[in-house]
Amino acid sequence: xxxHPQAQVRLLEKVKDISSIKQLTTLFSTHSAxxxxxxxxxxxxxxxxxxxxxxxxVLDVYPAQVLGEIAFDDELSADYIFLVEDKQAKILLEQMxxxxxxxxxxxxxxxxxxxxxxxxxxxxxxxxLNSSSQIFPEFVKRYAFLxxxxxxxxxxxxxxxxxxxxxxxxxxxxxxxKYLPCxxxxxxxxxxxxxxxxxxxxxxxxxxxxxxxxxxSNSDYTSLNKQxxxxxxxxxxxxxxxxxxxxxxxxxxxxxxxxYKLYCEQxxxxxxxxxxxxxxxxxxxx
Numbered sequence: 101x102x103x104h105p106q107a108q109v110r111l112l113e114k115v116k117d118i119s120s121i122k123q124l125t126t127l128f129s130t131h132s133a134x135x136x137x138x139x140x141x142x143x144x145x146x147x148x149x150x151x152x153x154x155x156x157x158v159l160d161v162y163p164a165q166v167l168g169e170i171a172f173d174d175e176l177s178a179d180y181i182f183l184v185e186d187k188q189a190k191i192l193l194e195q196m197x198x199x200x201x202x203x204x205x206x207x208x209x210x211x212x213x214x215x216x217x218x219x220x221x222x223x224x225x226x227x228x229l230n231s232s233s234q235i236f237p238e239f240v241k242r243y244a245f246l247x248x249x250x251x252x253x254x255x256x257x258x259x260x261x262x263x264x265x266x267x268x269x270x271x272x273x274x275x276x277x278k279y280l281p282c283x284x285x286x287x288x289x290x291x292x293x294x295x296x297x298x299x300x301x302x303x304x305x306x307x308x309x310x311x312x313x314x315x316x317s318n319s320d321y322t323s324l325n326k327q328x329x330x331x332x333x334x335x336x337x338x339x340x341x342x343x344x345x346x347x348x349x350x351x352x353x354x355x356x357x358x359x360y361k362l363y364c365e366q367x368x369x370x371x372x373x374x375x376x377x378x379x380x381x382x383x384x385x386x
Contacts, residue, residue, distance in 0.1 A: 105134040112138065136163050149234060162220030165228065180214040180382070181236065183225045183244045188284035188356070190218045193245050195360040196280075199368060200375050201383075212383050222250045223269065230272045243276045243382060247283040249330060278378060281367060285333035288359050292316060292340065297366055304358045308348035315343045 103111065112128065112135055119126045127145075130136070136144065146158040146166050184190050193216055201211070219225045225244045232242045258266045270277060281287065291297055293316060301312040315321060316336075324335040341355045348355075368375045 105132075108132055108134050109138050133167055136166050139163075148231075162224065165220045165224050167217075178213045178215045178240060180212060181232070181240055181242045182214060182216045183229055183232075183242070184216060184218050184280075185222055185225055185247055186218050186220065189245065189247060189280060190216045191353075191356050192280060192282075192284045192287070192360045192363070195357065195364045196375065197379070199361070199364040200372070200379050203368075203372060204376075204380075222246050222254065223266075226269055226273065226277065229276060230269070241382070243278055244273070245278050245280055248279055248281060249283045249286075251279045278382075281374065281378075282363075283330055283333070284360070285337045286330055287363055288337050288340075289333040291363050291366055292337075297362060300362055300366075301359075304362065305344070305348045305350055308350075310344060310347055312340070315340055 115126055115128060118124070128135070141163055142160065144159075144161055144163065144166060146161045147155050148158050150156050182193060184193055197214065219228055225246060229242060229244045236242060255267075255270065257263075282290070292301065292312060295313070298312050302310045304310070321336060321339055324332060324339060326332040326335065337359075341352050341359075344350065344355050345352055350358075364375075
């Protein structure tokens with residue numbers, strides 16, 4: 101329990117080596133986020149409570165989902181837990197909340213405490229939301245913020261195909277399921293390709309020269325053209341971030357934060373109506 105994270109990883113590697121040499125199957129029980137991040141997901145078994153004192157062994161789970169399950173004991177002081185699909189959604193929602201709270205700070209007398217947790221897939225997000233009452237005390241409000249393509253594509257197709265399993269999954273916590281204004285990378289791609297924010301993007305990083313129009317006009321960018329729009333956007337935004345990183349030395353995570361902050365400013369500077377409709381009922385509910 102008291103091992104330094106690096107020592108935990110070395111211990112795990114040693115146990116794996118011994119197990120291989122002696123042809124053993126070893127069960128390693130842990131709540132350590134460090135170990136969960138450093139093991140092949142195919143080797144993770146999540147013990148999930150189904151009902152009181154009844155547990156199920158769940159295989160093939162994403163580390164983020166496991167971390168979401170076990171990390172919540174440390175988050176009980178938060179007013180809100182927001183569950184999202186992945187790190188891109190987390191960064192976008194962080195910037196949306198920061199922008200909204202900054203713009204509306206004069207109208208409230210408190211600063212909400214919240215934690216945004218990436219889970220690893222829209223079904224996993226909703227499943228965890230549905231079972232979250234077993235994890236959190238009642239005073240911790242829980243919401244899912246899903247990418248827009250879940251609303252505009254996946255649920256539309258589920259309705260057309262009468263996929264009752266999926267529809268019922270969403271119905272269980274329907275009032276606590278919200279949707280981001282875009283699918284994150286798609287939103288960035290559309291903002292960049294529209295060309296309305298070129299000056300702002302070029303000036304995002306002091307002391308560094310960026311020409312975003314040149315980056316997206318190059319064949320290295322335009323050739324990233326998968327048929328699926330989300331897959332295309334992921335490739336193209338990754339390419340843009342790599343180019344900015346090579347020009348500026350700014351780490352990828354900070355580049356994404358800057359781009360999503362700019363996305364919020366471009367989307368909501370003229371009017372807070374959409375953001376207010378999404379966030380005000382949540383943040384004013386306490």
